[in-house]
Amino acid sequence: MAFSGKWETETQQGYDDFCKLIGIPDDVIERGRDYKLVTEVVENGDEYAWTQYYPANHSVTNKFVIDKECDMETIGGKKFKATVTRENGKLSVRFPNYYHTSEISGGKLIETSKATSAKGTVTLIRTSKKI
Numbered sequence: 001m002a003f004s005g006k007w008e009t010e011t012q013q014g015y016d017d018f019c020k021l022i023g024i025p026d027d028v029i030e031r032g033r034d035y036k037l038v039t040e041v042v043e044n045g046d047e048y049a050w051t052q053y054y055p056a057n058h059s060v061t062n063k064f065v066i067d068k069e070c071d072m073e074t075i076g077g078k079k080f081k082a083t084v085t086r087e088n089g090k091l092s093v094r095f096p097n098y099y100h101t102s103e104i105s106g107g108k109l110i111e112t113s114k115a116t117s118a119k120g121t122v123t124l125i126r127t128s129k130k131i
Contacts, residue, residue: 002089003041003048003102007109007128018124021115022097031055039109039128048084
């Protein structure tokens with residue numbers, strides 16, 4: 001149950017470059033740069049409900065069971081199928097344009113997203129505190 005609870009963004013590293021690479025519009029990048037994203041996780045064994053609350057009262061909830069294919073959605077509303085895995089307490093999933101991991105380290109939620117282009121890999125690291 002390490003992930004359960006509400007988490008608020010403290011820091012983001014690589015935000016602008018990552019968002020540009022995956023095609024987020026500049027105006028959305030601007031609004032989200034200093035926004036304190038809230039992530040709410042409900043964890044029940046291998047079942048999760050993972051909700052992220054964005055600016056302008058927009059939220060995305062993905063429900064999944066570890067190691068089972070499920071329907072998921074990106075912030076932009078794109079639907080896709082994916083399988084979330086767990087190894088050594090870290091959750092991992094491949095989104096359409098990037099690879100995402102989540103873990104608890106030092107009491108913080110650490111989310112790492114990596115996208116690759118012809119210029120190389122761009123990484124976004126978001127650190128959140130429990131609220």
